[in-house]
Amino acid sequence: MPKSSFMRGPRALVLIALLSVLYVAVAFLVHSPYYLLVLTLVPIWATLGMSWNIFSGYWGLMSFGHAAFFGLGAYTVALLSANLAISPWIGIPAATLLGAVAGALIGMPTFRLRGHYFGLAMLAYPLALLYVFEWLGYQEVPIPMRREAPLAYMQFADTRYYVILATLLLIAAVLVCMRIGRSRFGLSLLAIKQNELAADAAGINPFNWKLAALVLSGAIAGAAGGLYAVVLLIVSPPAVFGPLVSAQAVIFSLFGGVGTVVGPVLGAVTLVPVSEFLNAQLGDKLPGIQGVVYGVAIILVVILAPDGLVPRLAARARRGQAAPAGTGGGLLQPVAQGAAPVRAAQRDGGVVLSVRGLCKSFGGLQAVRDVSFDVREGEILGIIGPNGAGKTTMFNLINGVIRASAGQVLFGGRDIAQLRPHEICRAGIARTFQVARPFANLTVLQNVVVGAYATERDEARALALAQRALEETGLQDYAGALAGGLSTMQLRLMELARALASQPGVLLLDEILAGLGAQEVEHVMLAIQKIQARGVTIVIIEHTMHAMVRLADRLLVLDHGTVLTLGEPAAVTSEQIVIDAYLGKKWSARAKH
């Protein structure tokens, strides 16, 4: 995806095939069994790194416990072979399956955790498994030799075949990783990584994607562990569940580049031979030398090149070149004509969204108190009120970022008050944020495509929707720019486009004009009016009164979490209580004199 743009399309496949053939050819030139073992281990560890990268690299929460999946895979193959005489040809697929199941079982409870807690929990799983497997009496499980049918049991006299097997496994992992990078899967994960709340509000269900990522990652790690057992012929808990294995899963990606396809491969190709070589030379005198090598590598990378070596080198190579007019990282295909029309287009003034007795308190503070109002189809409803009046809280309640203490939000005939943001987005209510929440490392187009995914399953049509939203907001020329580099107005427009791309019936705009210059305000207002003209109902929070009076069909005034008044802009702004609320009683009294 974005960072490894050269790894794309048929050319990437040819490259992979070439490198693989070259790698295997090296194996056929080498005769020392020890070198062949190293050549086998490199792709296995690279596969483990790849599996870690799919989960942590794309999504951003680090797993320090990938040994759990690796170890379960290794034990699956070893125990099936030793106890039931089941061949690794079946054992490795079983290990893959078990890894996937473990991913689901671990992910479901653990995804509720953040930051430190997530890191701690992931670290604990393989260590707990280590003790359990020791208790079960599996201190050392050897894979018995099957001289009667070596091929059927994946036992080759010529160990070069293991190099081929390991390389094939790695190729499979690379292809999966590339496939993810170019799909909705990868883009959704990247969006979650960069701003989970915004992703949620844009219709992405973070939990499902994360779970899918961990299931896939666990499956690949399980397969790697399974092949590791076949190659090493003996499995013990510290060797497959130990902290060193989890650390290796992390270090290869970290070394080669987090979130890139080549990263883990590069990391393994560099570090595995070094550590194996040192272990062979000095292992009898310095028994922990491998751990020292990996530990030192981790420390150096974190301190010197925290994003990994590949991105560091790539950044150096890019320096001096103009920013590439990158498009959609493989997303961009010819624009499909005639994008689907926006839903809910009639403008009959019926009620589209109805808030009933909505309440929210934070501890003792009642931020929103028994608020009720209707939003009419096709209108622009402005919400005004002094700071702390509960305006943003109201939006957060309507789009599910926080849950109401009491009350209902009726939309499309059902109560959406207890739904999650992505469900509400898919139901047809999109929003922008007071402080813009872009997916900073994605391009503008990718940001908007993420929004389109909410209601559009088809990749090409999602892209067309995004293109159209960009045109409507006047951002089409910036489609390839990184969102992180946009100006405030462009960010606001991009959030507008992202919200629009999900084909909403109702748009919630939170202070979209704040901090803009006079010209920029005009520009954005024009865009909003165009969107209204298409039949989208808009609810907007704004401080700038003169803009609000021009824009809004009706104004809702909030103060201290309650509705002061609701009506035509001209009428509302001349009401005494509104003036009191805005200026304070003392000042408005003085102003009358």
Added chain:
Amino acid sequence: MDPIFIWIENILQALLTGVVIGGVYGLLCAGLGMIFGVMRVINFAQGEFLMLGMYAALFLVTNLGLEALLGAYLGPVVGALLAGAVLYAFAAILHPLLLARVTGTRAMGREGEGHYPQLTLTLGLSLVLQNLGLIVFGSTGRTIQTPLTSSAWEIGPLYGDYISVFLNKGRTVSFVATLLVAAAVTLFISRSRAGKTLRAAADNPEAATYMGIDVGRSHRFAFGLGAAITAIGGGLIAVNFPFHPYVGAEFIVIMFAGVVLGGMGSIAGAFWGGLTIGLVQQLSALVLPMQLQNAAIFVVFLLIILIRPQGLFGRSVDRA
């Protein structure tokens, strides 16, 4: 003898041992809690500080002859305290070289406040230390052998001649020393100027900076002190516990569990959390096989962070 008495005796014994062992666990946890409380960094290498503390104490007590000099009661305790001083120096040297590069002001504004680089760095440090330990110390299990290691006081017989429980002398001396160290740390943090500075730096690094506190120095101090406290605990455990360079992995989850149980960020909470974990461990031994004791702690640990991440005693400081 009535089986009910055996049960009562077992439970009493587990409770007593649990408190005595748990107290030292509390000290281990307080060290980790100190580092987290001030620096907001979970130190994955804390288990290796513990291991180094054990070897330092072993060296001081056995090779330098502290035991011969000060006797079996005082020798190991003084050895543990000196091991703490050694680890303080070690950690205070490590901090500016490694930790300071990814923590404190350097971590501000990074994605997720830079948690992951920090965790990864300490993971790397942990790998290096435990494997260097293996190279230097070898893999043979060691203990600080004193006459107290395998002798015990008998409490009882109680309730007619039916029940009596035993207190291992080495552990009990360690427990008493633990209480003294814990009291000293508490006094230091709450009363001394340096302690108040630490609390200020922990509570609000930015505001502390404006008040003229060198937060970087406070971090270094806390990192050293946290390592020292855990190392003292390690030295005290070592009188009754065979250890090896990989011993950190056995204790790291005890420490994590204690710190999380006590509410992350609270040093006193970490102590009580560690004590509770000691009790859980000993009581679980009544119903679970030995090898699963550690697995039981993992389960407790996972349950805590999944169900009550703010800890049993604490309020939430690090939002889940």
